[in-house]
Amino acid sequence: MDRTEAIIVLNEMLENKNLVRHCLAVEAIMRKLAIVMKQMHPELPEVEFDEDEWGLVGLLHDADYEVTNKDLQTHTDIIVSKLLEKGVSKRIINGILGHHELKKPNRENFLEKGIYAVDELSGLITACALVRPDKKLSSLSLESVMKKFRQKDFAAGALRHQILKCEDELGIPLEEFVSIALAAMQSISEELGL
Ligand SMILES: [Fe+2]
Structure with a gap:
């Protein structure tokens, strides 16, 4: 599945534009995180850090949030079966499950660990932007996000313990992790409407 097809799936399944924007934000952070993690782990095969794959996991992780009616017991079931029908890789499926502790309590690789921490951080950064006078990401500083953290x-609702997993699961200090995510979201601020 390529990004164009994933965007079609996303727009078919989600009516709430804020949710679509959340998925775009998570996608952007995941792509940037893949690059950072690849640099940190030259000993691991490059396929571990495929930007397109990390991006797809970010983009699609919440695609069935509306159709499962925000029910955490069934969340991810519909998007996973849809993607399996389309022949999407097990790595991407497991990546999507990785953000949902009920479905995948054991995160087994950096892709799964990445989405788990990124998902919540994107929500925190969005909330930080929305309380600024101009409601813009461009004027949001790292210090401000850290203070709000x-x-x-x-x-x-942006679960701090989940964001903090960046330190022991990804090996990235919190402040650096926030900086990576903030820069990624700022790079697509127009698409995010922020
Ligand atoms: Fe999410």
């Missing part, structure tokens, strides 16, 4: 009441 420590405010437990701010965007409490």
